Amino acid sequence: MHDRLFIPGPVEVRPELLQAIAQPQVGHRTQAYMDVHSATIPLLKKILYTEQDVLLFTCSATGVMEGSLRNLCQKKALLTVNGAFSKRWYQIAGFNGVPADKLEVPMGKAVMPEDLDKALATGQYDVFCAVFNETSTGVRAPLEKYSEVLKKYPDVMFCVDAVSAMAGDKIETDKLGLDVCLAGTQKCWGLPTGMCVTMISNKAMAKAATAKAPGYYVNFVDAKKYNDKHQTPHTPAIPILFGLHAQCNHIVNEEGLDNRWKRHLDMQKLTHQWVKDAGFELFPEKGYESVTLSCIKKPEGFDFKNLNGQLSKRHHCVISNGYGDIKEQTFRVAHMADTKVEEMKQLFKWIDAILAEANVTA
Numbered sequence: 109m110h111d112r113l114f115i116p117g118p119v120e121v122r123p124e125l126l127q128a129i130a131q132p133q134v135g136h137r138t139q140a141y142m143d144v145h146s147a148t149i150p151l152l153k154k155i156l157y158t159e160q161d162v163l164l165f166t167c168s169a170t171g172v173m174e175g176s177l178r179n180l181c182q183k184k185a186l187l188t189v190n191g192a193f194s195k196r197w198y199q200i201a202g203f204n205g206v207p208a209d210k211l212e213v214p215m216g217k218a219v220m221p222e223d224l225d226k227a228l229a230t231g232q233y234d235v236f237c238a239v240f241n242e243t244s245t246g247v248r249a250p251l252e253k254y255s256e257v258l259k260k261y262p263d264v265m266f267c268v269d270a271v272s273a274m275a276g277d278k279i280e281t282d283k284l285g286l287d288v289c290l291a292g293t294q295k296c297w298g299l300p301t302g303m304c305v306t307m308i309s310n311k312a313m314a315k316a317a318t319a320k321a322p323g324y325y326v327n328f329v330d331a332k333k334y335n336d337k338h339q340t341p342h343t344p345a346i347p348i349l350f351g352l353h354a355q356c357n358h359i360v361n362e363e364g365l366d367n368r369w370k371r372h373l374d375m376q377k378l379t380h381q382w383v384k385d386a387g388f389e390l391f392p393e394k395g396y397e398s399v400t401l402s403c404i405k406k407p408e409g410f411d412f413k414n415l416n417g418q419l420s421k422r423h424h425c426v427i428s429n430g431y432g433d434i435k436e437q438t439f440r441v442a443h444m445a446d447t448k449v450e451e452m453k454q455l456f457k458w459i460d461a462i463l464a465e466a467n468v469t470a
Contacts, residue, residue, distance in 0.1 A: 109424050110424070111420050111424050111425055111426045112423075112424060112425040112426075113425070113426060113442075114425055114426065114427045114428075114441055114442050114443075114447070114455055115426060115427060115428035115440070115442055116243050116272055116295065116400070116401040116428055116440055116442040116444065117243070117271075117272060117292070117294045117295035117442070117444075118294040118295075118300065118301055119294060119295060119296075119298055119442065119444060119445040119447075120298070120445065120446070120447065121298060121299060121300060121351075122298060122446050124354065124358075125298065125299060125351045125354055125355055126351075128350045128351045128353070128354035129299075129300065129347040129348065129350055129351040130347070131347070131350050133346055133347075134346065136339065136340070136343050136344055136346060137339065141338075141339070141346065141349075142337070142338035142339060143338075144349055144350060144353050145164075145338040145339065145340075145349065146338040147353060148164075148349065148352055148353040148356055149162055149335070149338075151353070151356035151357060151359075151360050152305060152352075152356060154360050154365070155275060155356065155359055155360065155365065156274070156279060156281045156289065156305075156307050157278075157279070157280040157281055157282055157283065158281045158282045158307050159282060160281075160282065160307065160308065160309050160310055161307070161308045161309075161310075161313060161332055161335065162305065162306065162307050162308075163306045163308060163328070163331045163332065163335050164303055164304070164305060164306070164335075164340060164344060164349065164352075165303065165304045165306060165325075165326055165331065165340075166302065166303055166304075166340070166342065166343070166344045166345045166348075167303075167304055167325070167326065168292050168301065168304065169269065169271045169290050169291055169292040169304045170196065170200070171304060171325070171326050172288075172290045172304045172306050172326055173196070173197050173200055173237075173269060173290065174200045174203075174204060174323070174326065175322075175323060175325075175326025175327070175328070176235075176237065176265075176267045176288045176290070177200060177201055177204055177206045177208075177235065177237070178204055178206070178319065178321060178322050178323040178326070179312075179315075179316040179319050179322045179323070179326070179327070179328045179329075180234075180235050180265045180267070180287070180288070180312055180315055180316060180319070181201075181206050181207075181208075181234060181235040181265075182234055182315075182318070182319070182320075183207070183232070183233065183234040183235075184206075184207040184208065184209065184232050184233050184234065184235075185201050185206055185207070185208040185209075185233060185234075185235040185236070185237060186208070186209055186210075186211060186224075186227055186228065186232075186233040186235070186236045186237070187201065187208060187209070187210050187211070187236075187237040187238070188210070188211050188212075188213075188219040188224075188237070188238045188239065188249065189210040189211065189212040189213075190212070190213045190214070190215060190216075190217055190218065190219060190239075190242055190245065190247060191215055191239065191242035191243070191244040191245040191247065191432065192242075192243075192244035192245075192431055192432030192433070193239050193242060193243055193244060193269065193271070194238070194239040194242060194269070195432075197237050197239065197269060198210045209227070209232070209233075211223055211224060211227055215244070215245050215247075215391075215433060215434055216245055216247060216391050216392055216393055216434075217247070217393055217396075218247050218248070218249050218250060218392075218393065218396040219238070219249065220250075221250060221253035221254055221256065221257050224236070224254060224257050225257045225260070228257065228258075228260070228261045228264060233264055234263060234264055234265060235264065235265045235267060236254075236258065236264050236265065236266055236267065237267045237268075237269070238251070238254060238266075238267070238268055238269070239268075239269040239271075240268050240269060240270045240273050240277075240279070241270065241271070241272045241273035241277065241398050241399075241400060241401075242398075243271065243272040243295075243401065243431070244403070244430075244431040244432045244434070245391055245392060245403050245434065245438075246390065246391055246392045246397060246398040246401055246402055246403030246440065247392045247393070247396050247397075247398065247403075248273075248277070248392070248396050248397060248398045248399065249396070250396070251268065251279075251284055252284065254266070255283075255284040255285050255286075258285055259285065265287040265288070265311075265312055265315065266284075266285055266286050266287045266288075267286075267287060267288040267289075267290075268286050268288065268289045268290070269290060269291075270289050270290065270291045271290070271291045271292055271295060272291075272295045272296065272398070272400055272401060272444070273291070273296060273398070273399070273400055274289070274290075274291035274295075274296055274297070274305065275291070275296040275297045275298075275355075275359065275368075275445075276295075276296030276368075276372045276399065276400040276444045276445065277296070277369070277372060277398075277399040277400055278365075278369045281307045285309075286307065286309065287308070287309040287311055287312035288306065288307065288308055288309070288312055289306070289307040290304055290305070290306045290307075291304065291305055292304050292305075293305065293348055293351075293352060295400075295444060295445065296372075296400055296444045296445050297352065297355060297445065298355060298444075298445030298446045299348060299351045299352060299355060300348060300351070302345035302347075302348040303344070303345050303348045303349070303352065305352075308328055308332070312328070313328060313329065313332060316328035316329050317329050325342065327341070371448070371449065372399050372400060372443065372444065373399060374449050375443035375444075375447065375449055375452050376397070376398075376399050376400075376402070376443060378443075378449060378452055378453065378456075379402045379441060379443050379452060379456075380397070380402065382456045383402065383404055386456075386459075386460065386463070387407070388404050388405065388407065389404070389405045390402060390403065390404060390405070391403040391404060391405050391434070391437075391438050400442065400443060400444040401440055401441065401442045401443065401444060402440065402441050402443070403430070403434075403438050403439075403440050404438060404439055404440065404441065405437065405438055406430070406436070406437055406438060406439060411466065412429055412439050414462075414466065415427075415459065415462055415463065415466075416429070418462045419458060419459070419462065422458070422462075423458050425455065425458075427439060427440065427441050427442075427455075427459075428440040428441070428442065441455075
């Protein structure tokens, strides 16, 4: 028996989706493939609230984080840094020779829109990159407020890493004015790893067409050319596409978008109440907590290894340790993808029982 995953990716995959993924392979230049591709993209557009392009790249989200800078930055990039994954995007700029500055705040904090406005007012930047849901800290960035700032700077591309939020936290990409919004399939999409779902605006696509060195693999213009033919430039992760189509159909036509967003908010509320009742504290500053995962401070003497070991041994499930610079200070519980409120309630009962035993024997 495998351990049921309550970690912030990869996540548990429903049996129905595993069955969809296990279908016999088809050639990626056949009509059979194009039928699935062409049926999936309109569903993705509904989930992302966009009338613009949604493209599929066979890579982790990191590949499209890099591709966004290569395709769009011709002057200088500005990137928020408040955790391990936003720090990664800044490092990617350096590895690609892209001039970049960071708007950095302590981990657990969110970058404020007034600081963004002040930086963009200098006129130095043509790309702004933000991590919407910082998986390492559980901080949810104020995208709506960033959006208001970016309206003052129409020549600045607005790129968003929504890796641990897309398909779990409502993102109205067109309304927000996003130019790129990306996420891997292994988190809120509730699928195995293998693809990056990417919304790209018409404005970003036009700018990408003028890029001097956009790269070969994550090339926006090339990807759109093939996407318009219901294909991808390179051999895609065909099994993941089968699963993505099944999941999109489930989200749009079975669960329903509003119900999906509400279920994630209900799980967030339940988790926050448990954190309080169990005597823990959330790591993110108040008002900027993730909808899809909770990053929790470890109290003095807290034995996370024992807790997770007991969860695995007794109940065949696991939660996640902290990540990056705050690994030893925090642990994380995911409430994303197809997880149900009842499953979260059961998890917390198990954790409470293990912690109670530990307190008795301490």
